Amino acid sequence: MLIFEQGTKNRRAFMQAPRGEFSTDDFPAHLLRETTPTLPEVSELQAVRHYTKLSQKNFSIDTQFYPLGSCTMKYNPRGVHRLATYPGYLGRHPLAPDQHSQGYLQSIYELQEILKSVTGMQGISLAPMAGAQGEFAGVQMIQAYHEARGDTARSEIIVPEAAHGTNPASAVMCGYTVKSLPIADDGDVDFDALKSIVGPQTAGIMLTNPSTLGVFERRIKDVADLIHDAGGLLYYDGANLNAILGKTRPGDMGFDVMHMNLHKTFATPHGAGGPGSGPVAVAECLEPYLPVPIVVKEGEYYRLVAESERPDSIGHLSAFAGNANIMLRAYIYARMLGREGLIRAGEFATLNANYLMKRLQDAGFDLAYPERRATHEFIITMARQAKQMDITAMDFAKRLLDYDMHAPTTYFPLLIAECLLIEPTETESKEVLDKFVEVMIKIQQEAESDPDMVRNAPYTRPVRRLDDVKAARELDLVWKEPSA
Amino acid sequence: MPFIPHTEDDVRAMLNTIGVDSINALFDEIPDNLRIHDLPDVPEGLGEMELAGIMRKRALQDIGNACYIGAGAYEHHIPAAVWEVTGRGEFMTAYTPYQAEASQGTLQLIYEYQTMISSLMGLDVSNASLYDGASAMGEAILMAVRANRQSKSKRILVAGTIHPVYRRVAHALVKGQHITIEELPFCPDSGITAMDALAPYNGEDIAAVVIPQPNFFGRLEEVDLLTNWGHEHGALVIAVVNPIAMSLFREPGQWGDTGADIAVGEGQPLGIPLASGGPYFGFMCCKQALVRQMPGRIIGRTTDLDGKPGFALTLQAREQHIRRSKATSNICTNQGLAVTAATIYMSIVGAGGLRQTALASHHNTKLLVEKVTAIKGVEVVFEGAYFHEVVLRLAKPVHEVMDKMAEHRIQVGYPLGDDFPDYQDCLLVCVTEKKDNDEIQQYADTLATVLGGA
Numbered sequence: 001m002l003i004f005e006q007g008t009k010n011r012r013a014f015m016q017a018p019r020g021e022f023s024t025d026d027f028p029a030h031l032l033r034e035t036t037p038t039l040p041e042v043s044e045l046q047a048v049r050h051y052t053k054l055s056q057k058n059f060s061i062d063t064q065f066y067p068l069g070s071c072t073m074k075y076n077p078r079g080v081h082r083l084a085t086y087p088g089y090l091g092r093h094p095l096a097p098d099q100h101s102q103g104y105l106q107s108i109y110e111l112q113e114i115l116k117s118v119t120g121m122q123g124i125s126l127a128p129m130a131g132a133q134g135e136f137a138g139v140q141m142i143q144a145y146h147e148a149r150g151d152t153a154r155s156e157i158i159v160p161e162a163a164h165g166t167n168p169a170s171a172v173m174c175g176y177t178v179k180s181l182p183i184a185d186d187g188d189v190d191f192d193a194l195k196s197i198v199g200p201q202t203a204g205i206m207l208t209n210p211s212t213l214g215v216f217e218r219r220i221k222d223v224a225d226l227i228h229d230a231g232g233l234l235y236y237d238g239a240n241l242n243a244i245l246g247k248t249r250p251g252d253m254g255f256d257v258m259h260m261n262l263h264k265t266f267a268t269p270h271g272a273g274g275p276g277s278g279p280v281a282v283a284e285c286l287e288p289y290l291p292v293p294i295v296v297k298e299g300e301y302y303r304l305v306a307e308s309e310r311p312d313s314i315g316h317l318s319a320f321a322g323n324a325n326i327m328l329r330a331y332i333y334a335r336m337l338g339r340e341g342l343i344r345a346g347e348f349a350t351l352n353a354n355y356l357m358k359r360l361q362d363a364g365f366d367l368a369y370p371e372r373r374a375t376h377e378f379i380i381t382m383a384r385q386a387k388q389m390d391i392t393a394m395d396f397a398k399r400l401l402d403y404d405m406h407a408p409t410t411y412f413p414l415l416i417a418e419c420l421l422i423e424p425t426e427t428e429s430k431e432v433l434d435k436f437v438e439v440m441i442k443i444q445q446e447a448e449s450d451p452d453m454v455r456n457a458p459y460t461r462p463v464r465r466l467d468d469v470k471a472a473r474e475l476d477l478v479w480k481e482p483s484a
Numbered sequence: 485m486p487f488i489p490h491t492e493d494d495v496r497a498m499l500n501t502i503g504v505d506s507i508n509a510l511f512d513e514i515p516d517n518l519r520i521h522d523l524p525d526v527p528e529g530l531g532e533m534e535l536a537g538i539m540r541k542r543a544l545q546d547i548g549n550a551c552y553i554g555a556g557a558y559e560h561h562i563p564a565a566v567w568e569v570t571g572r573g574e575f576m577t578a579y580t581p582y583q584a585e586a587s588q589g590t591l592q593l594i595y596e597y598q599t600m601i602s603s604l605m606g607l608d609v610s611n612a613s614l615y616d617g618a619s620a621m622g623e624a625i626l627m628a629v630r631a632n633r634q635s636k637s638k639r640i641l642v643a644g645t646i647h648p649v650y651r652r653v654a655h656a657l658v659k660g661q662h663i664t665i666e667e668l669p670f671c672p673d674s675g676i677t678a679m680d681a682l683a684p685y686n687g688e689d690i691a692a693v694v695i696p697q698p699n700f701f702g703r704l705e706e707v708d709l710l711t712n713w714g715h716e717h718g719a720l721v722i723a724v725v726n727p728i729a730m731s732l733f734r735e736p737g738q739w740g741d742t743g744a745d746i747a748v749g750e751g752q753p754l755g756i757p758l759a760s761g762g763p764y765f766g767f768m769c770c771k772q773a774l775v776r777q778m779p780g781r782i783i784g785r786t787t788d789l790d791g792k793p794g795f796a797l798t799l800q801a802r803e804q805h806i807r808r809s810k811a812t813s814n815i816c817t818n819q820g821l822a823v824t825a826a827t828i829y830m831s832i833v834g835a836g837g838l839r840q841t842a843l844a845s846h847h848n849t850k851l852l853v854e855k856v857t858a859i860k861g862v863e864v865v866f867e868g869a870y871f872h873e874v875v876l877r878l879a880k881p882v883h884e885v886m887d888k889m890a891e892h893r894i895q896v897g898y899p900l901g902d903d904f905p906d907y908q909d910c911l912l913v914c915v916t917e918k919k920d921n922d923e924i925q926q927y928a929d930t931l932a933t934v935l936g937g938a
Binding site (some may be wrong): 002003004015016018026029030031033034035037038040042044046048050052053054055056057058059060061062066068074075076077079080082083084086087088089091092094096097099100101102103104106109116117118120129130131133136143164165166168169170171172175176178216220244245246251252253263266272273274275276306308309313315316317318319320322324325328331335336337338339340341342343344345348350351354358361362374375396398403407410412413426427428430443450456458461463464466467468470471472474475476477478479 | 490491494497503508512519523524526529531532538540543547549551559561563571572580581583588592593596600601603604608613615616621649653675704732733738750758761763784788789790794795798805808812815816828830835836837838847850871886887
């Protein structure tokens with residue numbers, strides 16, 4: 001039942017409204033509202049009960065194994081949440097003067113330093129509010145760099161065909177044409193194809209490494225040299241940074257600009273679709289173009305640098321300072337884990353992925369790249385099951401929900417038919433991984449003995465498979481009061 | 485090991501299964517010359533208890549200052565229940581609701597949110613959120629250019645009274661598409677967009693007009709006249725509004741003869757803490773005819789295999805994960821958790837509570853204006869009605885006053901001089917319902933001392 005259907009005319013949570021009788025005489029009558037918006041008319045308890053019950057219809061990291069590839073659904077420590085929500089942090093106005101903000105600014109400054117060190121980059125801005133905005137900022141900086149050199153004929157950004165959809169979308173938003181780069185059979189980019197498309201029109205390339213295929217791009221140095229020789233720059237999509245923490249750094253690989261997803265690598269909560277945070281870090285050549293604000297330290301004093309002090313900056317990406325409280329969470333997480341803990345996160349994420357990959361392979365599932373090491377994630381393909389039994393990756397995904405496990409990422413990357421992209425993360429135990437293998441074997445058996453049952457899964461969730469075609473065709477996006 | 489459950493036996497067994505002798509061996513595809521073996525500049529780890537000590541001390545450094553700054557972020561009361569429920573792990577640690585059957589809670593909540601915010605804006609539909617108010621304005625401009633088939637130009641007129649950072653963010657977001665943003669001058673007496681500012685554009689091809697309500701100075705724009713002008717010239721009309729104010733003032737869907745086409749704004753006043761600027765959320769609503777041009781996620785109600793009602797992401801063919809380079813926007817992750825809080829907030833306070841919050845805030849601002857204008861050297865700059873925020877002119881240099889007031893732990897307001905060079909001696913001051921008479925009196929007394937003193 002919707003919250004609107006639970007209300008009673010004129011019921012209100014009076015406790016929460018300011019007291020007093022106020023007139024509207026101050027305002028010109030023609031500017032005043034004449035209708036009452038359709039907001040719920042419920043008691044506070046009704047609202048609390050309704051939304052608590054709704055929450056219980058969600059899968060989450062706190063309640064289920066959530067091996068969603070490319071999303072890094074690791075435990076979001078409750079301690080981090082507690083510390084980041086101290087009243088001093090929640091109550092600070094974004095435009096509060098620096099002298100009233102030293103505690104907050106110190107943490108943000110130290111986070112900037114930690115992230116530079118982890119990535120091997122020279123400069124950083126935490127301003128972008130999500131990975132996609134980080135990409136946008138990064139591509140804009142590449143553009144600003146070329147323009148400042150009078151190098152204005154560069155019109156193309158190269159993006160591998162297996163990249164996240166945000167990559168080409170971000171490049172297009174900046175006015176570039178996207179050149180798609182094929183992938184070789186071994187999962188690395190097709191180097192010969194790359195050579196044939198790089199040229200004076202190349203502004204840059206956007207790469208994820210480890211790639212979205214769950215493997216490390218072994219010829220990354222050659223790629224970097226090729227692009228740099230042609231006058232282009234390299235953008236690093238940091239979605240998979242968790243895999244290489246303390247093992248290698250984008251700065252060392254030759255990247256000029258990158259974003260991180262703090263909501264992945266640094267364990268800030270995904271919030272059922274955000275907020276994220278997508279800081280951008282750069283090599284020296286791009287430092288002048290970083291978005292604002294940035295925190296600087298002068299002696300023992302911390303302050304926010306304004307746009308007016310950075311004339312070449314690509315500017316503001318949000319009204320204030322980006323998703324500030326998410327940065328604070330990432331800082332607390334990084335301090336809690338520390339140097340040794342961050343390195344360990346990368347190691348155990350990789351251990352878990354390789355273990356799960358081997359166990360699934362031994363259980364008879366087909367790996368997309370059986371000759372390769374897994375990074376922090378890997379791909380299995382259900383192409384054989386689809387062909388032989390008409391059971392798809394989606395059927396496996398939906399049936400997993402019945403076993404109280406979230407599905408891996410399905411049908412991404414599009415390059416691999418019927419794929420499941422699986423990322424267990426470092427915070428899951430061996431028992432959970434073993435249980436996942438057991439369930440996958442069970443579903444395979446069910447697919448053989450009772451395929452219709454699997455095709456119609458799930459059965460145990462609040463709803464069964466939904467009619468997406470109807471959702472798009474008979475658009476019902478808002479509730480309307482039934483006419484009396 | 486923090487948050488890693490493996491025992492030594494587990495590790496050994498797992499390595500055995502994989503067939504390698506060490507964890508390090510799993511990184512053997514990374515070329516040697518790229519390998520590092522330490523992160524020397526990252527400090528060593530700390531326990532939750534030790535770190536709590538550090539973070540508490542830093543938080544206390546920033547506490548205890550009375551805030552009279554608005555300028556796009558507003559300190560309103562947030563019922564305790566809002567974040568108690570929003571903070572449940574099932575909301576906080578879920579992913580984007582791609583697997584609908586395992587995400588009905590969030591999906592239904594967003595459908596309810598879409599209903600509430602659309603109704604507050606008087607428009608037909610809403611998306612599931614954008615990053616914040618400023619980026620939402622940028623996305624609205626991109627959307628208007630895509631949607632306005634009548635216009636061949638990529639010219640956008642933006643009221644000069646819009647939040648100056650919003651205008652800059654919008655410019656940063658749209659310049660790659662060769663869209664130009666032209667600023668309409670405002671009347672120096674009234675602080676609103678006068679109709680004669682539009683005269684030079686009569687007969688020109690304009691893709692969209694962007695109108696704030698209230699505007700950055702807290703003044704109320706003549707939205708009906710501006711909207712009608714936009715429509716008469718073939719432009720789409722984009723409203724940039726404060727959602728709390730829309731419980732009191734005419735909603736965008738009712739502006740002019742046919743209503744604004746798109747409404748966007750900052751969702752923060754709806755139950756989101758100030759928190760240094762984020763996470764907040766940008767809302768976006770529009771007329772039904774434009775829905776396929778909307779960026780971001782949208783939730784629809786449908787039915788399942790048994791005919792039972794349920795909720796799912798819909799119109800995904802607009803989005804980057806399907807359309808890639810042809811998507812309506814690059815946005816992927818949005819501000820889901822902030823929307824969760826705003827939905828619970830609106831449910832608890834209701835339409836009446838929103839209106840009462842708006843009126844009480846305005847009442848306090850008016851009280852402050854009465855008190856400070858009694859001080860020699862303080863005057864209200866613009867004539868006419870304002871809403872819960874006001875521009876004051878001071879007889880002393882603004883930054884000096886700000887610093888002195890800060891010493892008394894009062895954040896006196898936002899200085900206009902950086903963005904509006906003609907207003908070097910002016911402050912934008914906001915009071916919400918959170919302040920009481922004594923605090924407002926203290927503000928006035930302290931200001932009188934600061935202005936009167938040497």
